[in-house]
Amino acid sequence: AYKVFGFLDLDLQTNTRYLARLLAYNDSWATNDCLCSCFTAPRSEQREYWPLVKSYLDSTDPWDIRFSTIAMMTNYLTDEYVKEVLALLKAVHSDHYYVNMGLAWAFATAVAKHRDEAIAYLEKGILAEKVRKKAIQKCVESYRVSADDKDLLRSMR
Structure with missing residues (x-):
């Protein structure tokens, strides 16, 4: 399901709903990192997906936090976002x-x-x-x- 999700061409609202459902089953580094590597929508629509990706840093679920961290690493270590990404990740304890x-x-x-x-x-x-x-x-x-x-x-x- 994680790999298939990454290949679907969906709008932000639909992606947000599906992502929330998938993250409910995210319970290992393997499923997490597979999802992040396949979740390519933020690469082409960075600004639209940025609030969604960073929102998971505020979760109490460690797998949500890892999702946000790896999604930022995969999609947002760019000239435009790198400073904000590093500041946000620095604050994670x-x-x-x-x-x-x-x-x-x-x-x-x-x-x-x-x-x-x-x-x-x-x-x-x-x-x-x-x-x-x-x-x-x-x-x-x-x-x-x-x-x-x-x-x-x-x-x-």
């Missing part, structure tokens, strides 16, 4: 393992795509320490981050 791993993944991806805007978030005291350390690890392991930046990030550990 959770003890849920998969929320924190999603946050780390998003910050590491942001460093790869928008180094100047993102790298400062990995300084100590800005993010939860477990998120910060995992994001640095992901950057160091990434092929999309330069050797010089990897050295800088190692020094920030």
